[in-house]
Amino acid sequence: MRLRVFEAYRAAYDKSPYAVAFATCFVKGGASDTLAQFKIERAESWDVLRTVKFASFSGLQTGCIQHFFYNVVFTRAFGPQRTMLVAVRKTLAECLGYIPFVYMPNYFMLKSVFNGGSSLSEGLGDYVAEISGIMPNRSFASRVWLLCRSAGPLC
Known part of the structure; x- marks a missing residue:
């Protein structure tokens, strides 16, 4: 079962790398900020807007933009x-x-x-x-x- 999940993820990534990179990093960024709010900052309530902002930055920057630089630009410039x-x-x-x-x-x-x-x-x-x-x-x-x-x- 687990192997199928990874295979499906890889197939989706191969088909739409930017969409999958954005979604993956959006979820990771949102989870990270939520965890930081409650476990590190000991927040009484969840600042959803802050989480959406952080998740959006994560999806855009560490998902799409970094995919472009690390997997496209650097690979073309320096080889695979x-x-x-x-x-x-x-x-x-x-x-x-x-x-x-x-x-x-x-x-x-x-x-x-x-x-x-x-x-x-x-x-x-x-x-x-x-x-x-x-x-x-x-x-x-x-x-x-x-x-x-x-x-x-x-x-």
């Missing part, structure tokens, strides 16, 4: 091989390109709008202000993180 060289290239592209120029700006822009900000550009301004203080201070820890993260695409 599971080698150390490809893993290092993908990791460098992720750390030096995707995260600072796609993921984090999207996060800050949507966070601003979801939390009552006036515009996406307000969130982007917040990101630029924050990153300006971080980038010049490249620390030993960030270099270690980059090295450790290199193993990720091999998994």
